[in-house]
Amino acid sequence: MxxxxxxxxxxxxxxxxxxxxxxxxxxxxxxxxxxxxxxxxxxxxxxxxxxxxxxxxxxxxxxxxxxxxxxxxxxxxxxxxxxxxxxxxxxxxxxxxxxxxxxxxxxxxxxxxxxxxxxxxxxxxxxxxxxxxxxxxxxxxxxxxxxxxxxxxxxAKTIGDLYDIEGKVAKVSRVSGNDGSLMREFSPEDTQAFLSDLLSLEYVGFEAIYTNNPPEYRISLQLDLNDGTNIRLGYWPKANAIVEGAYGTERMLAIVQGER
Incomplete structure (x- = not known):
């Protein structure tokens, strides 16, 4: 704990x-x-x-x-x-x-x-x-x-429009929001499923997420890209939302929470 x-x-x-x-x-x-x-x-x-x-x-x-x-x-x-x-x-x-x-x-x-x-x-x-x-x-x-x-x-209409990362992600992991240390790396199957859903999500913007949902514990995700850089995303599980501006799918939430 x-x-x-x-x-x-x-x-x-x-x-x-x-x-x-x-x-x-x-x-x-x-x-x-x-x-x-x-x-x-x-x-x-x-x-x-x-x-x-x-x-x-x-x-x-x-x-x-x-x-x-x-x-x-x-x-x-x-x-x-x-x-x-x-x-x-x-x-x-x-x-x-x-x-x-x-x-x-x-x-x-x-x-x-x-x-x-x-x-x-x-x-x-x-x-x-x-x-x-x-x-x-x-x-x-x-x-x-x-x-x-x-x-x-x-x-941008979708997260795929916002982030030019299709075909450029090497792996997806859940990391510590404190120091960025690895907590759990998604399996190749879950990585593919998560990215497929992520890029197709409607982009509503940070303000829509933040103002329409009470702040909650933020799960930190890291997308490691093929060039050695990475992207950090925040995930609110109760709202099932990517803090940066989209609502997730039930499949994404299950993957993030390790229930798949």
């Missing part, structure tokens, strides 16, 4: 993911509202804490951002897992340069700022953004030597 200390650490890791996605989701919502003119604020009043804006309530505080960027209405976040942090990218993964950071939000953006393509939370202005070889750029890009993975794509 897990100790209270271990459960607390697992909860903190899950909370970090929630906060990361929540920040980017709010940027998506603001961007969508601005697109329709609802409560839109001129861009010059949402950035630059200069003499013009310094007295606006929205500009007085300092926001703590998590590492993300936006390109072509797609939000990305730096989702390095615990065991990947500090490691160099595998050789040959950096592709063609496709863009660069045009504005850095940290230390400058007011709280009502609406992200646009080229904006980043922490990456310095001018940082080049590259394709990641082997993947569509609406799934993964590389900046500052790190992988930025999609956290929301409003054009």
């Amino acid at each position: 897990e100790s209270k200390k271990t459960r607390l650490k697992v909860s903190l890791v899950g909370l970090s993911l929630v906060l990361l996605i929540a920040v980017l989701t709010e940027c998506v919502n603001r961007n969508q509202r601005a697109s329709f003119g609802e409560h839109a604020v001129p861009r010059e009043l949402t950035i630059a804490k200069n003499t013009t804006n310094q007295n606006r309530d929205e500009c007085k505080g300092t926001l703590d951002y998590l590492d993300g960027l936006m390109l072509n209405n797609i939000h990305y976040s730096n989702k390095e897992s615990l065991d990947e942090r500090g490691k160099s990218l595998p050789a040959g993964l950096i592709g063609d340069r496709i863009s660069e950071v045009s504005y850095t939000m940290s230390g400058d953006a007011c709280s009502d700022f609406v992200m646009r393509s080229g904006d980043a939370t922490l990456l310095p202005t001018g940082t080049p953004i590259y394709e990641m070889k082997g993947y569509k750029p609406d799934f993964r890009v590389i900046a500052d030597g790190r992988i930025f993975e999609v956290s929301d794509n409003p054009d």
Whole structure:
């Protein structure tokens, strides 16, 4: 049985993911509202804490951002897992340069700022953004030597649209949310069944999952990809949901819980 200390650490890791996605989701919502003119604020009043804006309530505080960027209405976040942090990218993964950071939000953006393509939370202005070889750029890009993975794509209809991983997954495992250590590796049959169901799920987005279901104990899953990188997914068993934005099948739930 897990100790209270271990459960607390697992909860903190899950909370970090929630906060990361929540920040980017709010940027998506603001961007969508601005697109329709609802409560839109001129861009010059949402950035630059200069003499013009310094007295606006929205500009007085300092926001703590998590590492993300936006390109072509797609939000990305730096989702390095615990065991990947500090490691160099595998050789040959950096592709063609496709863009660069045009504005850095940290230390400058007011709280009502609406992200646009080229904006980043922490990456310095001018940082080049590259394709990641082997993947569509609406799934993964590389900046500052790190992988930025999609956290929301409003054009995605299924998880397969969101994650460009079909035929690229070597294995699926249940791992510790505390330190990423292996708890159980799925059998080849369960891996195939899980991935088949996963990629066909309707993508509803993180916000739909998080706001329509009470937070619960989060099972951590790791998808190891053929290039040596991985994806981490959160699974809420009571809601039978992938926290990142989809409701699972009964077969997926049985596999995750080890009942197959």
